[in-house]
Amino acid sequence: MVNSFCAAANLRTLVKSERCPNIVRSCAPILEECYGQDQRGTLMNDIRTFDSTLNEHPTSKEAIWDYDRKKFDRLESAVYDALVSFSRSHDVEGWTPDTHALLHKQHKIRGAQYAELNAGGKNTGGRNSIIFFQPAPGAPPVPGVIRKIFSMPRKQQDIEMQAVFIAVQRYQPLAKSEGIQDPFARYENFGAALWSEELGTVEIITPSQPICHGVLRNWQKGVCVLRPLDRVGYLLLFTFKRPSSLTSSWAGLLTYSCTTLRRQVVGSWSDLMASQPLALGLPRATEFHCAEYKRAKELGLWDTLYCFLSQYDDLDKMGLTQSHPSSGDTAKK
Amino acid sequence: MPDVGPIGKKEVLEIQQDISATTRPRWQSGPPPLLGTAGAGKLKADQWRSCIEFDIPVSLVKLWSQTPSDDRRHKLLDSTMLLATALRWATSHRTSSKHAAEYMKSIRLYLTSLRELFPDVDLLTNHHNALFIGDMLLRFGPVHGWWMFPFERVIGLLQHVNTNDKIGKIHTCYLLHD
Numbered sequence: 001m002v003n004s005f006c007a008a009a010n011l012r013t014l015v016k017s018e019r020c021p022n023i024v025r026s027c028a029p030i031l032e033e034c035y036g037q038d039q040r041g042t043l044m045n046d047i048r049t050f051d052s053t054l055n056e057h058p059t060s061k062e063a064i065w066d067y068d069r070k071k072f073d074r075l076e077s078a079v080y081d082a083l084v085s086f087s088r089s090h091d092v093e094g095w096t097p098d099t100h101a102l103l104h105k106q107h108k109i110r111g112a113q114y115a116e117l118n119a120g121g122k123n124t125g126g127r128n129s130i131i132f133f134q135p136a137p138g139a140p141p142v143p144g145v146i147r148k149i150f151s152m153p154r155k156q157q158d159i160e161m162q163a164v165f166i167a168v169q170r171y172q173p174l175a176k177s178e179g180i181q182d183p184f185a186r187y188e189n190f191g192a193a194l195w196s197e198e199l200g201t202v203e204i205i206t207p208s209q210p211i212c213h214g215v216l217r218n219w220q221k222g223v224c225v226l227r228p229l230d231r232v233g234y235l236l237l238f239t240f241k242r243p244s245s246l247t248s249s250w251a252g253l254l255t256y257s258c259t260t261l262r263r264q265v266v267g268s269w270s271d272l273m274a275s276q277p278l279a280l281g282l283p284r285a286t287e288f289h290c291a292e293y294k295r296a297k298e299l300g301l302w303d304t305l306y307c308f309l310s311q312y313d314d315l316d317k318m319g320l321t322q323s324h325p326s327s328g329d330t331a332k333k
Numbered sequence: 334m335p336d337v338g339p340i341g342k343k344e345v346l347e348i349q350q351d352i353s354a355t356t357r358p359r360w361q362s363g364p365p366p367l368l369g370t371a372g373a374g375k376l377k378a379d380q381w382r383s384c385i386e387f388d389i390p391v392s393l394v395k396l397w398s399q400t401p402s403d404d405r406r407h408k409l410l411d412s413t414m415l416l417a418t419a420l421r422w423a424t425s426h427r428t429s430s431k432h433a434a435e436y437m438k439s440i441r442l443y444l445t446s447l448r449e450l451f452p453d454v455d456l457l458t459n460h461h462n463a464l465f466i467g468d469m470l471l472r473f474g475p476v477h478g479w480w481m482f483p484f485e486r487v488i489g490l491l492q493h494v495n496t497n498d499k500i501g502k503i504h505t506c507y508l509l510h511d
Contacts, residue, residue: 113359127359183398189418189435192391213358215387217351225391229358 065153065162072100078202079148079167086165086204094155095163101150107164109207114166116146132228133168134210135203143195143214143226144168147202164207169199171226180223192227194219339397339406345369348392355388364388378485382420390417408450415443423466424476437467 014020075083083097106115106128114131115123123129132141147167154163174180174196182194197218205211213229349368357363364384365373376384390413397406419439422432440463444456466476473479 122359125356127356130356130358183394186398187390187394187414187418189421189439190390190414191421192387213360215355215357215361217355217387217391219395227387227391229361229386 064159065151067102067151067153067160067162069100071102073103074100075150076148079150079204082167082202082204083165092154092163095152098152101152101165104149104151104164107149107166107207109211112213114146114149114211114213116149128213130214130216130226131168132212132214132226133205135205141210141212141228142170143216143228144170145199166205166207166211167202168205169202171195171224172198172200174223178223180220184225190227192225194223195226197222197224339409344396347396348389351392351395352388357383357387377489378482382424385413385417385420386424390414405450408446412443412446412450415439415446419443419463423470430471433467433470436470437464440464440466 014024080097080099087095087097104116105119105121106113106123108114113128115126115128117123117126117129119129126145129146130143131146132143134141145168147169149164149166151162151164153160155161172195174182174194178196180194184190184192184194214226215229217225219225345368349366352364352368353366355363361383362377362379364376364380367373368376368384368388393410393413397404397410400407400410416439419436422436422439425432444460444463447454447456447460469479470476
């Protein structure tokens with residue numbers, strides 16, 4: 001089994017590298033076709049997620065959003081008001097709130113499909129609309145329901161890019177006056193809790209905030225039980241210089257290790273083979289903020305990665321260094 | 334099969350109703366609506382996971398959380414919640430030494446509760462294996478990179494291949510199947 005896994009890891013590296021034979025490369029679309037529709041939380045989906053959504057390195061040309069303003073629709077007044085309030089509290093460069101936007105029935109975030117409540121079609125009963133999201137850095141996740149998903153143009157460095165926004169309504173905490181005791185309070189680590197079915201005012205979040213699906217069940221009239229299905233990914237950045245001893249099998253091992261860390265470490269496997277220092281973290285390292293770095297450290301992800309890699313070899317021997325470009329601190333472990 | 338007395342027809346019916354009243358994302362394959370009856374068929378690994386991740390614990394909390402703490406039903410509930418908690422820590426998409434420690438704490442308590450609730454039943458190899466997962470979380474990262482779900486899928490695929498009991502023909506059959 002382990003042999004098969006290692007072989008698969010090496011194969012993935014090979015497929016991503018330039019020296020991959022064309023015959024192997026041509027198999028990829030066939031596999032994609034066979035398993036492309038699979039949405040279950042399996043390893044296949046994990047790997048695909050990694051490759052398709054998180055691993056994009058858009059060039060400035062690709063980032064240009066070619067939109068048709070005629071397709072824009074008027075936002076509901078509640079959503080527009082929330083957007084105005086969002087623009088006051090968040091400084092989004094090159095963007096101002098507009099009354100019109102391109103509405104999406106669904107949108108894929110980090111490999112998971114989210115849909116607006118009334119999207120219809122396969123989103124029966126709002127299955128893909130119940131979410132848990134983190135309203136602010138460090139705050140605990142709260143449940144909500146997606147009311148609208150929409151895009152607006154955002155100008156950055158003289159090019160217009162797509163800025164996606166999600167209008168959500170939170171489930172309200174149970175009022176003490178109702179006198180309902182939450183039996184799940186005894187099982188804190190289980191993750192479920194009782195919430196009022198009453199929804200709060202509309203608020204705006206962005207896909208970059210931690211977000212995951214939730215599962216809901218009616219408990220009694222006006223009360224429901226909600227539990228997050230942990231697919232929230234926190235981001236972690238580490239850079240390392242390619243040591244001369246980094247052979248393709250080492251690259252395979254690193255590929256495998258990074259795959260297991262899934263959304264915590266995002267990188268391009270072809271970069272792994274490149275000679276220049278590389279950054280695994282966000283598609284564009286410039287977007288990586290100090291706060292997220294600290295958050296990752298607080299969550300212990302940093303140590304996990306170190307611990308994980310150190311199982312195989314001494315990090316010094318591999319020339320592996322951990323650093324953060326904006327703060328300038330480099331810690332060689 | 335040990336007698337778990339407290340789970341009778343009424344409880345099974347309640348759990349089935351709860352399953353039907355649950356809203357889950359499309360990617361999650363929930364348990365069959367007729368869980369607990371022959372009509373539900375054999376559960377797949379993914380369905381077992383959903384059962385313990387949400388459906389059964391939440392139903393049991395609703396049914397038994399008001400029972401006295403020394404009641405057997407309450408102890409069964411606590412034991413189920415320990416398993417669900419262990420599952421949550423083990424199947425998280427991120428891992429750390431805290432995840433490993435919390436998992437080990439929950440699984441040990443769960444196994445202890447099993448011994449107390451079912452003293453006549455021996456623990457199985459799987460229970461023993463579960464005690465190594467904490468260490469493996471630290472060594473190999475989150476379980477999604479190394480769990481056996483992909484193999485379950487391959488087994489599922491192979492089970493649907495009609496071989497007519499002709500050994501050695503499976504490759505041909507497999508190609509025809511695809």
